[in-house]
Amino acid sequence: MELTNEQVQQVENYLDNKSFDFIDLKLEILDHLISDIESFIDKGFSFDNAFKATVLKWDKHFKDSSSFYFGLLYSESKIVVKKAVKIFKPFYFLYLTAYFLPLIILKKFSFTFSINTIDYFDTLLNTLSVIFLIYLIYIIVKVFKSKVKTTYSFILRTQYLGVVFLIIPLLSGKHFNDKGEMNPIFTGFLLAGFAVTYICFYFYKKHKDAIKKYKISYS
Amino acid sequence: MGNQKLYKGSLQTIILKLLETNDKMYGYEITQKVKELTKGELKITEGALYPALHKLEADGLLDVEIAKVGNRLRKYYKLTESGSKETANKLEEMQEFLKTMQHLVNPKLSLE
Numbered sequence: 001m002e003l004t005n006e007q008v009q010q011v012e013n014y015l016d017n018k019s020f021d022f023i024d025l026k027l028e029i030l031d032h033l034i035s036d037i038e039s040f041i042d043k044g045f046s047f048d049n050a051f052k053a054t055v056l057k058w059d060k061h062f063k064d065s066s067s068f069y070f071g072l073l074y075s076e077s078k079i080v081v082k083k084a085v086k087i088f089k090p091f092y093f094l095y096l097t098a099y100f101l102p103l104i105i106l107k108k109f110s111f112t113f114s115i116n117t118i119d120y121f122d123t124l125l126n127t128l129s130v131i132f133l134i135y136l137i138y139i140i141v142k143v144f145k146s147k148v149k150t151t152y153s154f155i156l157r158t159q160y161l162g163v164v165f166l167i168i169p170l171l172s173g174k175h176f177n178d179k180g181e182m183n184p185i186f187t188g189f190l191l192a193g194f195a196v197t198y199i200c201f202y203f204y205k206k207h208k209d210a211i212k213k214y215k216i217s218y219s
Numbered sequence: 220m221g222n223q224k225l226y227k228g229s230l231q232t233i234i235l236k237l238l239e240t241n242d243k244m245y246g247y248e249i250t251q252k253v254k255e256l257t258k259g260e261l262k263i264t265e266g267a268l269y270p271a272l273h274k275l276e277a278d279g280l281l282d283v284e285i286a287k288v289g290n291r292l293r294k295y296y297k298l299t300e301s302g303s304k305e306t307a308n309k310l311e312e313m314q315e316f317l318k319t320m321q322h323l324v325n326p327k328l329s330l331e
Binding site for chain 1: 245246247265266269270271273274277283285288289290291292293294
């Protein structure tokens with residue numbers, strides 16, 4: 001038996017009370033909850049009892065949860081964190097590779113550059129860092145100001161500390177030591193910073209796409 | 220109920236196979252179909268189903284379609300072109316796996 005509009009609203013209120021307002025997830029979770037309730041009603045339950053039984057089954061999915069991938073400070077409903085982890089995992093490894101690979105290579109092998117090359121690279125890397133930093137800050141501000149939440153905006157909110165990776169080498173201004181060798185730590189920081197910028201660019205695009213897709217559906 | 224852990228690694232293959240057979244499906248429908256086909260032996264929880272669906276969607280193997288059904292919206296999943304190819308690969312892998320397990324667990328029943 002199909003629920004009435006008032007009953008559907010009651011189910012939606014339950015999600016709102018759980019602060020479950022992720023636009024990319026709400027639609028299908030609401031549909032699943034309603035389908036569960038309808039199935040209980042078909043078995044002879046009253047709406048109130050069917051609703052209670054469904055809530056009992058679903059409550060655990062809305063409990064606050066966090067993940068090692070984002071840091072324990074960032075928590076959200078378990079169902080949101082699970083989706084975020086599944087999507088973010090490959091990017092987390094990109095992040096680690098961007099930091100540790102140059103670090104290991106430059107510690108093992110030393111590459112010496114001439115003064116002219118050093119000047120050229122210092123200017124190039126500093127310019128790129130400034131451009132990426134501005135773009136990263138722009139995304140962070142946009143996401144923090146946005147009233148619409150998606151799983152992607154949750155991921156983006158956990159990435160803002162990544163600006164540190166760009167700021168530290170930028171403050172030093174030099175990516176080479178006195179012998180003309182690349183600084184392994186700063187290079188690792190810089191590439192991790194570039195990786196964070198790419199990750200933020202990717203998820204910000206996903207966030208905007210999700211808003212477009214689901215806002216049209218809701219309207 | 221059987222051992223749910225044994226099925227865990229096959230969830231994506233199960234979803235892809237169902238979508239290959241049924242064209243388009245929504246989350247609740249997938250859980251019910253699996254329950255029905257396995258006579259209640261396998262119950263996919265929401266906590267496992269949605270992350271798996273979203274990963275397949277993010278990987279470009281599933282496409283989504285949103286439709287109004289009665290007084291609510293419903294999100295349908297269907298295979299993309301690369302999803303169809305991946306389904307064939309996954310099913311082949313699964314057949315190989317089952318064959319190997321058969322050799323290990325019950326060699327006398329193995330055909331080869």
